[in-house]
Amino acid sequence: MTLEKDPLEHERASWKPSPGLAVAVPDPVRDPELPPHRARITDKDPAAMTRAVRTVYTLFYLSVAASIWAIAAYFLFPIENGSVVAIRDNNLFIGLGIALALLAIGIGAIHWSKAIMSDKEFVEPRHATRGRDSTRLAAAQAFAVANEESGFGRRALVRNSMIAAVVASLAPGIVLFRGLAPFDSPLEPDAGNPVALLSRTMWKEGTRLAHDPEGTPIRAADVTLGSAVHVIPEDLADLSHTEGYLEEKAKAIVLLMRLLPEQLIEQPDKKDWSYDGIVAYSKVCTHVGCPVALYEQQTHHLLCPCHQSQFDVTNGAAVIFGPAARPLPQLPIMVDDEGYLVARSDFTEPVGPSFWERH
Structure with missing residues (x-):
C-alpha cells in the first residue's frame, strides 16, 4: 500500500523566517498570584461580627429545639391506633422537626464559615518529602492556626451550641427505634411476644x-x-x-x-x-x-x-x-x-x- 505524501510537507520543511521578520515566542505560564483581599463587613465592624455570632448560635439552639420537638411529636402523635390521620400527623410533625433541626445546623455552619471564620487567602508551599519532624511540627502549627482563625476554641458559645445541636439532632432517630420494640398490653397478653x-x-x-x-x-x-x-x-x-x-x-x-x-x-x-x-x-x-x-x-x-x-x-x-x-x-x-x-x-x-x- 502506497501512502500519499502531503504536498505542503516540502514547503514546511524548507521554510525559514525572513531576516527582518519577528517571530512570537510564547512566554512561560506566569503565576497569576492571589487577588487583592476583600474585607468583609464583619471584619470591619465589630457590631456586625457580634450579630453574626449571635445569629450562628441562635440557629444552633433552634436546631436543638427542633430536635426536642421531633421527640415530643413522637409521643404527642402516636400511631398505635393505625388510623391514616394518626400516621399522617406523626410523619408530618416528626419530619418537620428533624428537617428544621438539620436545616438550622447547615445554615448555621455555612454562616459561621462565611461571616466569622477567617477568610484570608494564603499560599501553602508543598514539599516533595513527608513525615519529617519539621513537617509534623508544621502540621501541628497549621491546626493551631486553623483553630484560632475559625474561632472554634475561642468562641465557646458558638462551639458549645453547635455541639449541642449535632448531639440533639441524633436523638429523634434514636427515639424512633422505640417503635420497633415489642410492648405489653393488658388487653393483649401476647403484644410483647x-x-x-x-x-x-x-x-x-x-x-x-x-x-x-x-x-x-x-x-x-x-x-x-x-x-x-x-x-x-x-x-x-x-x-x-x-x-x-x-x-x-x-x-x-x-x-x-x-x-x-x-x-x-x-x-x-x-x-x-x-x-x-x-x-x-x-x-x-x-x-x-x-x-x-x-x-x-x-x-x-x-x-x-x-x-x-x-x-x-x-x-x-x-x-x-x-x-x-x-x-x-x-x-x-x-x-x-x-x-x-x-x-x-x-x-x-x-x-x-x-x-x-x-x-
Missing part, C-alpha cells in the same frame, strides 16, 4: 382463598398451570378500611402457584397440603419481611426483590440463594364441595422474618 403474634393469622380450617385485593374466592379449576395468584383470606374483606386490617393482611398474604403434580417434592407429612399441583406459600420473606412476589415459571423459583433471596417452589420453598434463613411457611390447602380452594388450617409455623426466633 412477636413470635406469638406471627404464629397466628386469619387463616383457619375452611377459610376460602380469595384474590387480592377484591376478595373473590378462587376455584381450583381456574388456577392455570404456571400461574401465580396473589391471595388473601376471604374473611379479610370484611375488615377492609377498619382498624387492624393492614396488620392482619400483612401476616396472611399468600402466593398460590400451580405446577405439575410430579414436579413437587413433598415430605410425607405434607403430602395432603397441596391439591393437584397447587401449592400456597406465605409471601412474607423469612429474611426481613419483604413481599416475595416474583415467580419464575421455568425454574419454579420465588424471588424476593429486596435482598434477592430465592426459594424453590418444587421443594417446599426451600432457600436456594440469598440471606433468608428458612423456607417460606406453607399454607395447607384443599378443595371444598363447591370446588373452591380452602385452607386446611393456619400456618404451622410463624410467618415473616426469622430474626424473631433468635435468642
Whole structure:
C-alpha cells in the first residue's frame, strides 16, 4: 500500500523566517498570584461580627429545639391506633422537626464559615518529602492556626451550641427505634411476644382463598398451570378500611402457584397440603419481611426483590440463594364441595422474618 505524501510537507520543511521578520515566542505560564483581599463587613465592624455570632448560635439552639420537638411529636402523635390521620400527623410533625433541626445546623455552619471564620487567602508551599519532624511540627502549627482563625476554641458559645445541636439532632432517630420494640398490653397478653403474634393469622380450617385485593374466592379449576395468584383470606374483606386490617393482611398474604403434580417434592407429612399441583406459600420473606412476589415459571423459583433471596417452589420453598434463613411457611390447602380452594388450617409455623426466633 502506497501512502500519499502531503504536498505542503516540502514547503514546511524548507521554510525559514525572513531576516527582518519577528517571530512570537510564547512566554512561560506566569503565576497569576492571589487577588487583592476583600474585607468583609464583619471584619470591619465589630457590631456586625457580634450579630453574626449571635445569629450562628441562635440557629444552633433552634436546631436543638427542633430536635426536642421531633421527640415530643413522637409521643404527642402516636400511631398505635393505625388510623391514616394518626400516621399522617406523626410523619408530618416528626419530619418537620428533624428537617428544621438539620436545616438550622447547615445554615448555621455555612454562616459561621462565611461571616466569622477567617477568610484570608494564603499560599501553602508543598514539599516533595513527608513525615519529617519539621513537617509534623508544621502540621501541628497549621491546626493551631486553623483553630484560632475559625474561632472554634475561642468562641465557646458558638462551639458549645453547635455541639449541642449535632448531639440533639441524633436523638429523634434514636427515639424512633422505640417503635420497633415489642410492648405489653393488658388487653393483649401476647403484644410483647412477636413470635406469638406471627404464629397466628386469619387463616383457619375452611377459610376460602380469595384474590387480592377484591376478595373473590378462587376455584381450583381456574388456577392455570404456571400461574401465580396473589391471595388473601376471604374473611379479610370484611375488615377492609377498619382498624387492624393492614396488620392482619400483612401476616396472611399468600402466593398460590400451580405446577405439575410430579414436579413437587413433598415430605410425607405434607403430602395432603397441596391439591393437584397447587401449592400456597406465605409471601412474607423469612429474611426481613419483604413481599416475595416474583415467580419464575421455568425454574419454579420465588424471588424476593429486596435482598434477592430465592426459594424453590418444587421443594417446599426451600432457600436456594440469598440471606433468608428458612423456607417460606406453607399454607395447607384443599378443595371444598363447591370446588373452591380452602385452607386446611393456619400456618404451622410463624410467618415473616426469622430474626424473631433468635435468642
